[in-house]
Amino acid sequence: MGAPLVECVPNFSEGRRPEVVASIVAAIEHALGQPILDQHLDPDHHRSVITFAGSPEAVRAAAIAGLARAVECLDLSRHQGVHPRIGVVDVVPFIPVRGVTMTDCVALAHQVSQQVSARHGLPVFCYGEAAHQAVYRDLAAIRRAVRTAPTFPTPDYGPPRPHPTAGAVAIGARDYLIAFNVELETDAPDIARSIARELRAAQGGLPGVKALGLRLASRGTVQVSCNLTDVRRTRPADVFYAVAAAAKRYGVRVGRPELVGLVPTPDSTIGFDADTRASLFPDEKILSRRLRLE
Numbered sequence: 001m002g003a004p005l006v007e008c009v010p011n012f013s014e015g016r017r018p019e020v021v022a023s024i025v026a027a028i029e030h031a032l033g034q035p036i037l038d039q040h041l042d043p044d045h046h047r048s049v050i051t052f053a054g055s056p057e058a059v060r061a062a063a064i065a066g067l068a069r070a071v072e073c074l075d076l077s078r079h080q081g082v083h084p085r086i087g088v089v090d091v092v093p094f095i096p097v098r099g100v101t102m103t104d105c106v107a108l109a110h111q112v113s114q115q116v117s118a119r120h121g122l123p124v125f126c127y128g129e130a131a132h133q134a135v136y137r138d139l140a141a142i143r144r145a146v147r148t149a150p151t152f153p154t155p156d157y158g159p160p161r162p163h164p165t166a167g168a169v170a171i172g173a174r175d176y177l178i179a180f181n182v183e184l185e186t187d188a189p190d191i192a193r194s195i196a197r198e199l200r201a202a203q204g205g206l207p208g209v210k211a212l213g214l215r216l217a218s219r220g221t222v223q224v225s226c227n228l229t230d231v232r233r234t235r236p237a238d239v240f241y242a243v244a245a246a247a248k249r250y251g252v253r254v255g256r257p258e259l260v261g262l263v264p265t266p267d268s269t270i271g272f273d274a275d276t277r278a279s280l281f282p283d284e285k286i287l288s289r290r291l292r293l294e
Helices: 018-032 055-075 100-122 139-148 189-199 236-249 276-279
Strands: 005-008 037-043 047-055 089-097 125-128 169-173 180-186 210-215 221-228 254-260
Touching: 005 100, 018 037, 018 055, 037 236, 047 055, 047 169, 055 089, 055 276, 089 100, 100 169, 125 139, 139 169, 180 189, 180 236, 189 210, 189 221, 189 236, 210 276, 221 276, 236 254, 254 276
Parallel strands: 089 169, 125 169
Antiparallel strands: 005 047, 005 089, 037 047, 180 221, 180 254, 210 221
């Protein structure tokens, strides 16, 4: 079967200073003992998504090291970006890959939560399968509570107040997720928001899809930004063609699709033509091939 493997995909609230992200990556790689698998920076989202995998012990150390570096060099009070976030490290998910159960990843999330809250005085909310509070299984519920509650919500670990510069963090365990965006050739954010509403599973759209409509000021366009949480039922191609059909009703053309991070297997690429699959999903963007799981 091979050695146990856990994937981790922390999201950091920095997408405009590559040198700062490079220092976070360096801290992760030093603790991990090997290179990361992928990094994605977006200046409009003002966010970077780092993907790495390894043994549970190495991944735990790498997540703690990356978070520590981010707390040291980022300041949420100066952050402006279109993507929702609760801290300089917005979310840290652990995903079972091989020889590891979801229960193992839940324990890992709780261990990391305890350590970073104690070390940095950082409030931690546990989400997904690691949630202590049922209401916080959904990451969006944590963001809403932090953003809109009259008083700061009670975290699972750490102080009942945001860190002055680092904010808070959500740490959890989940199954595979695909982050996939579709740009629209318009600068009308209302159109992107309307299409996002149509796509959301919560509004009767595609299974497992969460979507936002965001403005990309640097490109003069808008984007339908999606998380696919049920990768067996909904693939990126399903999202792309649904966005294209909806955009057509508004008289808008779709622009480029964008993959953030990796897809779990080649099955995730089904539905696109061969040229699109080759350009959007090269082997280095397929987790099972990067880790030689096939």
